[in-house]
Amino acid sequence: ALESAADAAGAGQLDAIVYGPLNKQAMWLAGHKAIDELHFFSNRLGVTGFCCEMNNQGALWTARVTSHIPLRAVADNISVESIIAATVAGARAVESSSGKRARIAVAGLNPHLGEGGAMGTEEIEIILPAVERLKELGYDVAGLYPADTVFLRVGPEKLDLIITMFHDQGQIALKTLGFTNTSTVLGGLPLPIVTASQGTAYDIVGQNRADPAGLTAAFDLAHRLAIAARKAA
Template sequence: MNDMQAPVVALTLGDPAGIGAELIARLLARADLVAQANVVLVGDPWLWAEGQRIAGLSVTTIPVASLAEVRGRANAGTPAFLAVDTVAPEQVHRGQAEAAGGRSVLAVLDRCMDAASRREIDAICFAPLNKFAMKQGGLKHEDELHHFAEHLGVTSYFCEFNTLGDLWTSRVSSHVPLKEAAGLLSVERIVAAARLIYHSLQANGVTAPRVAVAGFNPHNGDGGTCGREEIDIIAPAVAQLVAEGLPVVGPYPADTIFLKARDGELDAVVTMYHDQGQIAIKLLGFSKGVTVQGGLPIPITTPAHGTAYDIAGQGKANVDATANAFQIACRMGRTYRSGDSLFGAPTSTTPTSSLS
């Protein structure tokens, strides 16, 4: 790819007590991946050095003084490194979720988002973080997606996608108690979740995504004898999407819809609650899954697994999911940089809150 046309993708090291720095070292040691973007790593120098040591690698980077100077720089085929000072080594205890680590993660991500708002970068790919550490460190939201949305001034619909290879999932409710999931079902939320993933897949290079919607109740409600959500809410939502011109199908029973996905019949599944899709995706390929922060004005991706505190520092971290997250960030970053209207979903008139 021409260096001048390559998207500028910012990478972060994630929670300093986890496996993030090791993962980024393994990622940046692969020339085939680095060649897909103009890469800039943002992180503490000591943590970056530690990640390379744990991975048994030495990665060449070119220092930059600001994210503004990354685009158009000479030697864009070599990763840039923006050194920041967010956490001291003595504040980090490997394998532990602590406020200092959470503050570090927030500081780096906020700096990247500010650069994104100034169009200095085209995508962000962050190494695993820990929500508990971030909440100790000042996170005021239930998760990082809601923090991103507030920081970037998002007022339209947004939700988290989980992906595995060519299969993507979105969900109508997310990080809430399961007992609340039924109350969060509505035609508007299902339509928004399906619309958003359809257009986001287009931004990822899928021209005509095949999207299906899962049911909520056992056996798809058994004709209303085991719940009426499929009849009263989900089927009308699918009908509205079809009327809009989106070739969405469903609802399909949740215990069989992923068989269709596994067999290559679908590009995306809209699920009704968190574990309905997460269990399937993680069983199909835990070490390769990716989380995409859907509906934001800039692509943001991360591996779907966590900080793996239990193996931090042991040199065992598997880079596959991080590599996949980076490649999605590159593809969507190219769409974003081009100004293509397919990036994300068009602003919806329904509803303006996120998928909780």
């Protein structure tokens, strides 16, 4: 199904793709070599530039600089360039879905933003330079903020988009805010590709307990993004 959808998209036959939750281990066991759906679609569609996963919950978006990699590999996989690319993708998603210029905050990587280098230097050497460069490029960026408090600033600072350094920084917060209507968007691809952020829930298969709200939210978001893309074309 993924291959058919990707090929139809590559042929210009689709405006968007919505797919159900997938289990990465099951994909590997079935013979897929890509890390996840994001990399599967990027490979199949011939995308060579930066791509990232983004999440949406209501009016709030997050964009991840890294995603499905071991936690110990995160620090080695963030760079000024990848932070900027994730921010650009997230800002475009905000504009496409709401028509507004994104108010953005960037989360740090280390506890307490590294305490001036005592707990890590990524903030000093990578993340802060990326924030300064984004401001120079004209983006409305606030921060750098500690990851454990950045979501508290959403209301007071009217934030639309939070840039996170790794998977769970944003996912924990968004799923706590609204587990059943959080969507995942594959950013950096030539068309909107969206899914529900919930897992595959193998534990309730056949029990008639699955909640379709997440997939409904994903469909509605894909629809809005597809309309915006058509208007911009």
